[in-house]
Amino acid sequence: MTKSSKTTNESRRDFLKITAVGGLAASAPMIFMKSAHAYLNEPKGATVTLGFNVPQTGAYADEGADELRAYKLAVKHLNGEGDGGLLNTMKPLSLKGSGILGKKVQYVTGDTQTKSDAARASAKRMIEKDGAVMITGGSSSGVAIAVQSLCQEAGVIFMAGLTHSNDTTGKDKRKHGFRHFFNTEMSGAALAPILEKEFGKDRVAYHLTADYTWGWSQEGSIKKYTEALGWKTQSAVRTPLGAGDFSQYITPVLNSGADVLVLNHYGKDMVNSLTQAVQFGLRDKQVNGKDFQIVVPLFSRLMAQGAGENIKGIFGSTNWNWSLKDAGSQAFVKSFGAEYGFPPSQAAHTCYVQTLLYANACEMAGTFNPCGVIAALEGFKFDGMGNGPTEYRAEDHQCFKDVLVVRGNENPSSQFDLLEVVDITPRAKVEYPPSMLGGDLGSCNA
């Protein structure tokens, strides 16, 4: 008994000694790590590093691969290589095609795995190890929101890639985060008049919703606008992200009494759920004396490619499509096509534009300091980037521009000509007051 109590006593003393020594050792490196920079990751050499954080695996991997292609192209153009792309059409333009502020642009890449944890780990590596001064990318709103708040905490800029949830620039908006892509509120506002015209005012909708922030947001927006038309919502079922098989969710739709299926899915999930819905014969059905219809509120050409024949005649909205005829879109399609041999997706477009906008803002501010860059981007009005006149609203860092309503092309002229632009909804019709979605930007952190 005495022996054992002695043992514990001594080991406690040993332990205290070790902790004390450890504490000293721990504090030693801290002294050297005190930074001499004015702001985090200030580029001191001849280069500046950007971090491209995209999903390379998981349900959104196709989008991620296309985003990465666009980023590489943007870096080329910024460094004055290639044909210059949108540098030729962007107005107003401060970039000179010699890097950013005379520094050559370098990049690091990472895989978000469409998981918040992995995305944050990858972004942290870019910030802490590789010295990235700006993080961009993401093809999921959950990831975008997680990385955006990380960038706010760390004090670097986050240029959101493909993220469509209202929350990114709504209740989860941050001073350091900027979004060029549109959101579900705009999708709802743009789609509703077309749905009314095509399907009438007396419809019963059934929602299948990806169970995370974007799905909830889109379900809410579509409900809000369709119910304003007089539609009823039969039910809204949540499905896990990356489910793969949706048959168990689609079977109940058949006998639910609903005559419109709204698929709040994206990426491979949407390809799978739409294909299965069509295989189950939903589109050949007659319910309540009307043809059964399927709506995919957020559409992309990559998904259309995955879904093949099933996409024909289905309505949705999109941020940008390669078939647009304005000078900016044409220039981007041309240089992307020359580089990779096929046209870019909307994900590629928004990521490319975001990189250029960031670079341009640095030139305007004359510094990489995030506070200066934020000031330059807030309220920035530009044109020639494929969406017509666009404004980065200062109050919520959301871009406001026209929204495209598209339909799956019945007679595609090529394997890429899959979406037909039905309507271009002007900016004024999709705009909303910044206070509507709540949230608080906070302040610049540098």
Place this chain on the structure above:
Amino acid sequence: MQTIITSSRTRDTIILALFALIVLTAPLWGQLIGAGYPDLLQKFAIFGLFAIGYNIMFGLTGYLSFGHAAFLGVGSYTAVWSFKLLSMNAIPAVLFAILLSGLFAAAIGFLSLRRTGIYFSILTLAFAQMSYNLAYSVLTPITNGETGLRVLRDDPRVIDTALGIQVGSSPLSDFFGLTLTGYPGFYFCAVMLILGFWFSLKIFRSPYGMKLLAIKSNQVRMEYTGFNTRPYLLSAFVISGMYAGLAGSLMAITDPLAGAERMQWTASGEVVLMTILGGLGTLFGPILGATTIKYFENIFSAFNEQVLHQAFDFLPQVLTDLMVAITSPFVGEGWHLTLGVLFMIIIIFIPGGLIEGIERFRRLFRRRHQPPGENPPGSRSHSSRGPAT
């Protein structure tokens, strides 16, 4: 008798001191292998702890649990709720996480430990998968589902409010005023890791640890000699669950966010891999395994063709392209492939894991230079491996 005890105690102190030194100087040696940045070092420490705890169950008793990620998740959620409701201070978060994951482990262990072998593994897997699905889509008011639970500025935080502590626009955890991100966050995790290692060392050297080992070598014989093995198994299960909870809370402390994917079965599988890769049932093995896997995940996955081209730049152009073409499937998104190959090589040639590899290397070295001495300290306290149940 007294001298033997003293010498083994001195040896343990040396092991612990050495371990502490290695852990605390990680920012320095991490720099050499390209891992010297806080986030990865934090991951090393956190998953090291997770694996140490797991090793107490799997390594000592031989019971293969496939559900330890559930405790990691419970720890994370508890810590974030502690940040939201009580205080941004890390101490209550750690304490509550350990407590709650311990209770959770007691409940799951109580049910699962009625069976042995594969049935036990399947039961734990089932419970973990249930927890994951609950966190993902049923208990969304508590877990916020796929989006993940985050700390918000307008959370109540009763203790902080009572003490008049203000938080910024994005609240960060702290240790009495010291913000626990970056290197301070790593040192906090490192101290926890050293404490955890010390506790594990004590268990390995104790009669209690011997009994766990006896269960591994022959549980039936143990029962025939009059031992009731279940309390031992359950306590080992709870202890390893508490380690996982601690690791989970540290994840939330260094990055105030908790997501359901931490509870997924792949996360449970990962800790099994870490333990086996490093060396099952050894003191250092699990930490070594955890470090190796996290290193691969974070460093190899970041290599792209640009990096490869730079690496093979010294070769002629044709050879460079060839080497890049050969190696590129194994880096970047292909890092799983490299890890798989490494895992296979280790299991086939050195089944005792990296620790056995190091041991063999050292023996080879010793045979050449000096006559074999006494049993070297610090590793392979026993040689039995494989499930005994």
